[in-house]
Amino acid sequence: MAITRWDPFREVVSLQNRMNSLFREFNENESPLTTASFVPAVDVYEDPKKVVLKLEVPGMDEKDLDIRVENNTLTVKGERKFEKDEKEENFHRIERRYGTFYRSFTLPSTVDTENVNASYTAGILKLELNKKPEAQPKQIKVNFGSQAKKEEPELVGAR
Numbered sequence: 001m002a003i004t005r006w007d008p009f010r011e012v013v014s015l016q017n018r019m020n021s022l023f024r025e026f027n028e029n030e031s032p033l034t035t036a037s038f039v040p041a042v043d044v045y046e047d048p049k050k051v052v053l054k055l056e057v058p059g060m061d062e063k064d065l066d067i068r069v070e071n072n073t074l075t076v077k078g079e080r081k082f083e084k085d086e087k088e089e090n091f092h093r094i095e096r097r098y099g100t101f102y103r104s105f106t107l108p109s110t111v112d113t114e115n116v117n118a119s120y121t122a123g124i125l126k127l128e129l130n131k132k133p134e135a136q137p138k139q140i141k142v143n144f145g146s147q148a149k150k151e152e153p154e155l156v157g158a159r
Helices: 010-028
Strands: 042-046 050-056 065-070 073-080 099-106 111-121 124-131
Touching: 065 111, 065 124, 073 124
Parallel strands: none
Antiparallel strands: 042 050, 050 124, 065 073, 073 099, 111 124
16 A cells, blocks of 8 residues: 655645636636726716716717617727827826726616717716606696586486
């Protein structure tokens, strides 16, 4: 019978190698749409007639934004390009985020996807999605008192 030396860390190293392999495969298969350099902040609110989204995307041109509605999903993609500011001797710092972004939102079935308005003012992209007419609230008039009573028809020949 052969004596085998027991290494308590052999299985841990093996597990670590497997995990590293999984993470490597995950990063290689990642599509450019799932990676983003920054994620713009968004406010979403709703009123009885529409759903509104406001995205913070300052410093972007209209040509750098791609807005689509497909299968009840609103997708906003864009790219903020780096402005080269060349300074040779002065120290400067870059804190703003540059690159591509991708945001998607599942729309409720009450939204009319054919009627979307987009505007861009002061770095805010505003998307207004109108609701379908049948999804908007309807006012129902209630008759009270003497208005609600209808005159009952008299029965002919009854005494």
